[in-house]
Amino acid sequence: MRKVAIIGGGIAGIAAALRLSQAEFTPIVLETRAKLGGRATSFVDPRNGKILDNCQHVAMGCCVNLLDFYQQLGVLDRMQWHPQTFWANPPHKPDVMCSGWFPAPAQFTGSFLRMRMISFKDKVGIAFAMFKLMRMGYAGRERWRGRVFLDFLQQTRQSQRAIDRFWEPVVVSACNLSSARVDAPVAMKVFQEGFLSHRFASAMALSVVPLLDLYDPAEAIIAKTGGQVKLGVSVKAIAFDGTRVTGVVTDDGLVQAGAVISAVPFDRLLKLCSPSLREKDERLRNLDQITTSPILGVHLVYATQVLDQPHLVLPARATQWLFNKGVDNAGRQHIHAVISAADAWMDLDESEITRRVREDIDWACPRARALEPMEVRSVKEKRATFAAVPGFEALRPGPRPSAMGGVDNLFLAGDWCDTGWPATMEGAVRSGYAAADAITNNNTLQRELPAALLARVAGLG
């Protein structure tokens, strides 16, 4: 059992391999692509040879396992923390949301009251909804399971303007679904644990290097205990003898292993399982019912700097975020625009995408109006994340066979597994750590940030 085949070298697969190596197991990571990182990685744009991230990836202070993962890789210093969030409010300067002196859950009170894009009446309404979110506690959100978050917003009488300008940008960015579609507890978790529970929870971290560079150290760490990372190796099937899995089948033949961790998305996993394996393992039965939601990322280069802030939320616009990816020596600025829950964009061609994104950039950044972007590169991720719609949670399998029955040396990982988290890098790391722990019998999952005293008194925890 000490040799473990891991299918997939995304964050979940790497996380599982790190934990196995630390417990002196021998992980063999098989990744079909020529690089690690899966959906959270970079690619070389064939049009100009530039290294681009497939999409901006945002980490937060509440992502304790992801931060641990970066620490294990020795790359925490490649993350830059952004204590402020900028909200576009033309023709005025952007509003700034940041922690003040008050402890959680009141850390944003001062900056929130100063935000000009939300009326005082809407601020009172938002504060009321936040109070309700605290009072219900973590357990209380489970009572909303099966309903959409918009029901909660309507029950707390949020105005359409407050929904469009405040709630929706946060929900769509964090959950990759609109409030009208997302299972309410998933969005509630974002506000409870990402904003209200701890002042560090909402701090935002962005990589200062291409995402791909974050995984550089993985291979050497895994090799220390005799493990391997095999890039460009596609797993064709999970070998199953009717009772147990015996390894994985690749173009080069069988890779034997005492245990297998699948760290590929659910639709990929289904393709690797024989009918007899699916029949035997209950965890694999409902995977074809999981649906996905798309994300669109657009890289633009302007001849001069048009965006002054490190990032900008665009409330009530189709483009939710702009990220300032830097200004080069010639003064050209690279901007990355992100559209989550981008269903309506998937059939558009690049010129129409550019036109629409430019309308939003021109709205938020007046200096861009007179300029034509020099370069544009859009990246469509049609199956970017699972869709956390009502009913989804029941389809998520745990890492271990024992929880739902199944083959006892096949373990499941991936952001879609039962982590309690939306489709995020944190969810992916959690799933990878949990799968490795199920093999090593360790418990290496990091504990959530504890709710601050005042937040606990208010009902959180």
Ligand SMILES: Cc1cc2nc3c(=O)[nH]c(=O)nc-3n(C[C@H](O)[C@H](O)[C@H](O)COP(=O)(O)OP(=O)(O)OC[C@H]3O[C@@H](n4cnc5c(N)ncnc54)[C@H](O)[C@@H]3O)c2cc1C
């Ligand atoms: C556009 C976009 C933006 C996002 N933004 C954010 C964000 O801001 N913050 C955040 O936290 N999360 C974000 N996410 C989500 C995050 O990227 C994912 O949750 C996370 O990367 C999933 O990791 P994973 O290891 O579970 O899966 P994956 O990254 O999908 O990894 C699976 C790996 O398996 C490999 N593979 C597949 N089939 C085979 C096979 N047969 N044999 C061998 N290898 C195989 C794949 O090539 C891939 O490398 C975003 C995702 C997308 C797509």
